[in-house]
Each structure stands twice: as C-alpha cells, then as structure tokens.
Amino acid sequence: MKLGNRIQFYTTGLFIFLLLLISSAVYFSFSKIVYDSDLQETQQEAERIVTEINERSEDAPSAELLRAYVPGNGMIRVVLQDGTADVNLTGGGQQYLTDQTYHYEEREKADVRSYQGVPHAFVSIPIIWTNGNIAALQLTQSLETTEDNLSILQIVLVIVTILAIVPLFLSAHFLSKLIANPIRSLIVTMQEIRGSGQFKQITYEGNSKDELSQMADTFNKMIVQLEDNYQKQEQFVSNASHELKTPLTVIESYASLLKRRGTQDEDLFQESVEAIHSEAKRMRELTQQLLLLAKQEEKWNVYLESIALSPFLNTTVASFEHAYHRQVDWEGIKEIQVQTDEQKLKQLLYIFMYNARKYSEGPIIIKVDETEDKERIHITDKGMGMTEEELDKVFDRFYQVDQSRTEGSGLGLSLAKELAQAIGAEITLSSQKGKGTTASILLPLSGNSHFWKV
Incomplete structure (x- = not known):
C-alpha cells in the first residue's frame, strides 16, 4: 500500500473510531442520566403516595383510595407478604402490566425493568395495609417517551457521525497528498536523475518551514x-x-x-x-x-603555532637557493612572532619563489613589513610580468601565463590559494607587463597554538 493511501486509511479509520467512541459515550451517558432522573421521579411519586395514605389514618387503605393515585402510563400494585396481589390498578392502555410476574419485596427497591420491550420505572415501598399488616406498594411507570427521545438522539448521533466522515475523508485525502506529494516528487526526481544522468532539483511550492x-x-x-x-x-x-x-x-x-x-x-x-x-x-x-x-576534499590538517619569522625565512631561503641555484635577496627583520602552520607556510613560499624563478632571470627579492596586527611578506621578481586579464586567471587550475613553457603544470597558484585559506593567511598578486610581479602573504601575529581541520 502506498504511503498516501496508508495515511488516508489510518487517519480516516482512527477518526471514525474516535467519533463512534464519543457518540457512544454521549448516548449511554445521556440515557443513564435520563433513566436515573425518571426513576427518581417515580420513587418520589411512590413515597408521596405512601405518605398521603398514612396521613389519612381515618380511612383504611383500599383499592378505591389508591385509584386516585394511579398514573396514566403505569400501574399500582399492592403485594402481600404471602406473595399475592391485593390490589392491581392500571392506567389507560397499561393492562399488560398486570400479567407480568411479581413478588413481595421486604425492603424499598427501585430499578428500571423492561416489559414487552419497553423500559419501565419500578419502585417498591413497604406500607401498612389493612389490619396492620405490612405489604409492598409497587408503582410501575412506562418510560416509552424517554425511550423515543433516546432513539431520536441515537439517530441524530448516527447522522452527525456519517456527515462528519465526509469532510474527515476529504481532509485525510488532502493531508495524505500534502505529505506524500513532496516524497513522490523526490522519488520521481531521483528516478529522472538516475535515468538521464542529469542533475535536477525538486519543484516545491510554498513558503512553509515544516x-x-x-x-x-x-x-x-x-x-x-x-x-x-x-x-x-x-x-x-x-x-x-x-x-x-x-x-x-x-x-x-x-x-x-x-x-x-x-x-x-x-x-x-x-x-x-x-x-x-x-x-x-x-x-x-x-x-x-x-x-x-x-586533499582539500578531505580537509587540511593544520597546526597553528607561534614561530619566529626571521629564522624561518633564513632557513627557507637558504634551502631554496641550494636546491635551485638561484639568488634570493632579502632584508633582515626584527624578531617577530607570527601565528601560522610552519610547513604549509614554507610550501606557500616555495610556490611563489618557484614561480619567480620560472618567469624571471634576476635575483628574487623578499621583503617584510608590518601592518596593524599582521605581518606581510613580499616576494618580488623583475621578470615578464602579467596583464590585468592574466592576473585575474592565474589562480585557476592549469592556467599558465606563458603557454609556450613546458615547465610547470599551472597548479601552483591554485594550490597556494588553498594553502593560504587553510592557515588563515591572505595572498595578493600585483604585476605589470614587462616589469615583474609581486606576491604578498599577509599573516596574523602570534597567538595561542592549536590544531584544527579546515
């Protein structure tokens, strides 16, 4: 079964169950209240009859005396201790009550009984009968009107439940579509991507944040x-x-x-x-x-630490001169501590010095100056230089200014850009065609050492 159908089925079924449960609770609660109320009224009526008969002590209780108290929808019966009925008085159309079984009740009793499928309120109260004997006055009243009202209530509850199911079904259908449509759209999009090999996004309308x-x-x-x-x-x-x-x-x-x-x-x-x-x-x-x-896809492992810039540059320049037999002129600087990854900064310097060696013939010049809370290293050559158009492309992978050169791959400056971002440095290039190029590395001054991945 599809998810949308399951949502609709389970939602509709649950709400129908709840509606039936609520309707049943309403019906049975109301019927109990009504029957208890009618039974209480019958009991009060029986007590009133007994009280009035006892007050008329000058007259011996008799059938003629009780006839005045017979309800129009019920019966009065007096049952002696031997189980026989001394009096049977019924209202109009209630003759069938005299045929119902009965017996003597010693104590006061009240309940609802069914005669011929119709509920009746039955009350039995002890009474002093003729010759001072104790008998049971039993008052029975039909609750047919109450039953009819409850039947109407039952019909109303059934109709209301049926009418409520229609919008309930429609709302469950709407809810299932609301939930399933984005999922269905996701499935269709994924199938299209798998089938065509082309990337495609889901078209989703609405500004909700669900x-x-x-x-x-x-x-x-x-x-x-x-x-x-x-x-x-x-x-x-x-x-x-x-x-x-x-x-x-x-x-x-x-x-x-x-x-x-x-x-x-x-x-x-x-x-x-x-x-x-x-x-x-x-x-x-x-x-x-x-x-x-x-490796940038796996993140760089960077260890930032405080290093002395002057000894670091001295060692790096000496290593480069020895490896490539190229003169590098640089000015001594005061003792300054910078915050960086030593190995990656050395690799960054090698890239810029290697490019300066490749595109120039004279000495490479390195200068250091300080700006606010940062230190800037300049690597300058007096080589061929670049135009503004070329300067905008030099950080692209595999781009080479002089395509006639077979040395190099065009990846150096792209790698330099990645390294600079990893160690939190800033790099800039300035150049003039025929006059040379200057690469600048801006480093933060010393702080606390820590290890991170970027």
Whole structure:
C-alpha cells in the first residue's frame, strides 16, 4: 500500500473510531442520566403516595383510595407478604402490566425493568395495609417517551457521525497528498536523475518551514553541491588528462626512438634519457600537486603555532637557493612572532619563489613589513610580468601565463590559494607587463597554538 493511501486509511479509520467512541459515550451517558432522573421521579411519586395514605389514618387503605393515585402510563400494585396481589390498578392502555410476574419485596427497591420491550420505572415501598399488616406498594411507570427521545438522539448521533466522515475523508485525502506529494516528487526526481544522468532539483511550492519543506530544500542544496562537485571533478579530470598527455607522449616517443636506434647513437641516447627524465620529473611534480589539491576534499590538517619569522625565512631561503641555484635577496627583520602552520607556510613560499624563478632571470627579492596586527611578506621578481586579464586567471587550475613553457603544470597558484585559506593567511598578486610581479602573504601575529581541520 502506498504511503498516501496508508495515511488516508489510518487517519480516516482512527477518526471514525474516535467519533463512534464519543457518540457512544454521549448516548449511554445521556440515557443513564435520563433513566436515573425518571426513576427518581417515580420513587418520589411512590413515597408521596405512601405518605398521603398514612396521613389519612381515618380511612383504611383500599383499592378505591389508591385509584386516585394511579398514573396514566403505569400501574399500582399492592403485594402481600404471602406473595399475592391485593390490589392491581392500571392506567389507560397499561393492562399488560398486570400479567407480568411479581413478588413481595421486604425492603424499598427501585430499578428500571423492561416489559414487552419497553423500559419501565419500578419502585417498591413497604406500607401498612389493612389490619396492620405490612405489604409492598409497587408503582410501575412506562418510560416509552424517554425511550423515543433516546432513539431520536441515537439517530441524530448516527447522522452527525456519517456527515462528519465526509469532510474527515476529504481532509485525510488532502493531508495524505500534502505529505506524500513532496516524497513522490523526490522519488520521481531521483528516478529522472538516475535515468538521464542529469542533475535536477525538486519543484516545491510554498513558503512553509515544516519538515517536508526542509527535506525538499535540503535535497535541492545537495543536488546543487553534487552538481558543482561533479562539474569540478569532470573539469579536473579533463585538465589533468590533458596535462598528463603531453609528458606521456614525449616519453613514449623517446622510448620508441631509443628502442629503434638507442644503441647506435650515443647523442641520441643521452638526449632521449634527458628528455624522459625531465618529463618524468614533471609528471611527478604534477601528480604531487594534484594529490595536494585533492586533499582539500578531505580537509587540511593544520597546526597553528607561534614561530619566529626571521629564522624561518633564513632557513627557507637558504634551502631554496641550494636546491635551485638561484639568488634570493632579502632584508633582515626584527624578531617577530607570527601565528601560522610552519610547513604549509614554507610550501606557500616555495610556490611563489618557484614561480619567480620560472618567469624571471634576476635575483628574487623578499621583503617584510608590518601592518596593524599582521605581518606581510613580499616576494618580488623583475621578470615578464602579467596583464590585468592574466592576473585575474592565474589562480585557476592549469592556467599558465606563458603557454609556450613546458615547465610547470599551472597548479601552483591554485594550490597556494588553498594553502593560504587553510592557515588563515591572505595572498595578493600585483604585476605589470614587462616589469615583474609581486606576491604578498599577509599573516596574523602570534597567538595561542592549536590544531584544527579546515
């Protein structure tokens, strides 16, 4: 059974049960109150008869005396101690009451009895009868009018219950649609996505903030995120495949050349080995950068600590000069503590110094200045520089300013942007075509060390 049908079935069934329960409670409670009230009135009438007879002590109780008290819808009977009836007086049309069984009641008694399917109020009260004997005065009154009224009440309750079921059924149907439609729309959308492979959002009308609206909104946000990640992944794979294709083609070509003539030509052998080695290094660097960028999906592990900037720069610059045999000029600075992740800041500096080495021939210049509560590191080269249009694209993955260069993959600055965000630094680039480029890293001053994931 579908969810909407189940909701409608269970909701309608529950409310019908509650309506029947309430109607039954109303009917039986009201009938008991009415019957008790009629029985009490009959009992009061019997007591009044006994009192008036006892007050008329000059007259011996007799059938003629009781005839004045006979109700029009009942009977008066006097039952002696031996169980025989001394008096049987009935009102009009109540002769059938004399045929009902009876017996002597020693004590006062009152209840509702059914004669020929009609309820009657029965009251028995002790009375001093002729010759001073004790007898039982029994007064019986028909409650047919009360029964008719209760039958009308029963019909009214049944009609009201039936009439209430109609809007109840419609409201349950509306409720089931209200709950099931967003779920059904979610299922249809998911089936369309699975069938077509295209991302699609749920169309949901209304401004309510209920759980169904939140579910649809959450699903749409998830689809947007999945689509964005899918597009990034598709673009990333496409660009990575394009970048890896060139070194692989070079390696394959030189390997084939070595296979054909490598043993015959020493110069060709050296050239091929050098080219294969160079392209292998390029592929290794590209792969490392790809892995670092992919790591951003798993979040960076960052350990922020207070480090002395001057010794840190001294060590980093010395390592870079030794590895790339490139002069780096930098000015000594006062002892300043900055808050950062040492290893990731070193990697960030390497990226900017590597780019400065790649696009310039002269010395690389590093300067440090202080602004408010932050420290700024400038890495400047006097190389080819960039235009405003190129400057806007340099942080895009795989973008290279000089496409004629085979060195590099175009991932360095994209990685630098991710690293800077991870350690809470700010990076900016300024450049002039033909005059050089300056990269700036803005770092917060020292604070408490802590470990976090971003």
